[in-house]
Amino acid sequence: MEEHGNTGFWTCDLITGQCSCSPGLLRVIGLEQARPFRMIDLIDQVHPEDRTYCEDIWSLIRSGVPVNRNFRIIRGDRTVRWIEFRSEVVLDAEQRPARAIGLLQDVSQQHESRQALDESTGRYRALIGTVATMEWRATAAGEPVFSHGWATLTGQRESDMLDGNWLSAVHPDDRDAVSAAWQQAVTSLSPYRSNQRIRRADGEYEWFHARAVPVLHKGGRSHEWLGMIIRHQDFAMLGNGGSATDPTVTPMQIRAGRAMLQWTLEDLSRQSGVSVSSIRRIEGEGERSTRPASLSAIREAFEREGLAFSDGNTVSLQRFPMSGN
Structure with missing residues (x-):
């Protein structure tokens, strides 16, 4: 892992406070290779906004508590990196904390990917929220x-x-x-x-x-x-340029469309998602007796099969139907 330059290891004697680390850790935090590693060096590099989150790390380690945290550091070249800090404590013969060992990994790329995903999800939910009930x-x-x-x-x-x-x-x-x-x-x-x-x-x-x-x-x-x-009213407004009241297809056009496609009431219901009883009522009572979105759905079902509608009660077949019954 160290060959990729994003991971390093460290160890500390909890009695003397003397620490050592791998070359990979020094690369992660941006310290010179020849410089001895001290835990205080890492703490000093923590981003100011994350410092209160990290100020108890050393006290927890010395008391024998494992630590696993993600926070930002500011490297010597002034770049900000997200790192994952992990530690485990080794006990002596008397079960007292004697040595701590740990891992430091640069997780900036993973964090940025998660952040981008969160932002994308937020935009998606905001978009859905503007048009959908749920x-x-x-x-x-x-x-x-x-x-x-x-x-x-x-x-x-x-x-x-x-x-x-x-x-x-x-x-x-x-x-x-x-x-x-x-x-x-x-x-x-x-x-x-x-x-x-x-x-x-x-x-x-x-x-x-x-x-x-x-x-x-x-x-x-x-x-x-x-x-x-x-x-339905919101859907009708989306599909009709903001108007939820204008009919999109007449009862005569529905009957003519079914005849041209040789569709039964059940066929039209299956293709449009409008119930058979509703279609029967629309054909018998007219478009004023139903929801505009139902008329839109019926018209869309016909148009997918090549029918074209114009003003009045005109309906024509523009191309061969795509589905059969």
Whole structure:
């Protein structure tokens, strides 16, 4: 390890206070090779902001307590480095602390990597927080991992979610479509998207848009799923340039689109994530009777198959459908 210049070893006689170290340790802290090593030299190099964290190291060692700490030092060339300090105490025949041995390792690169990861995670969470009601995870097999966000939203406890029982928080009319869409995504490792009504902790149902993507190993196997849940109104505003009220597809266009693709109600439900009962209601009662995000999801399902929509009730097939039934 010393050949890489980031690790060194030291030993101290706790009776006389005399210390010695390896050449690697002197390289780590930036001292001259010919200069004798003293523990006070290391303590003096500790960064001012970390000094209170390190001032008891020598007293702990002398009392026989092992030490393992990370802190910054300022080297002779004025560079700041993060180091990991470890020590163990050797007892004499009378079980009293007699000698301490330890390791000093430059961990600046690891610390910077962790800091970059923390900053990246912070940016990710801040971004998610601006658009999503909550984020969620699931195992590679598709079993959702307990989330405090889900508990806050639905009132479900961790035990309530096991064995697929998280679906009990989904409206009965939407459960089959949600379950089918999720299982299809897990089986095919394809992105998951679904519109569904979720029972909130206050007992009321509200429309949400859920989506997730698989996180894959290099070999293509799923490692886990990462997803988010967005309130339908927020999702509709994101997808419609800030308008959550303008219809995106008419009942006549939906019926025409199904006819052109030879889709049943169940086919459209599976492709859009909107329940069969909702689609039947939209076709019969019109777009004013449903959530704008459901209309957006239906239109997106048609557009993925090559349908194009224009003002009025016009719908046309621009290319061959990509999926069959």
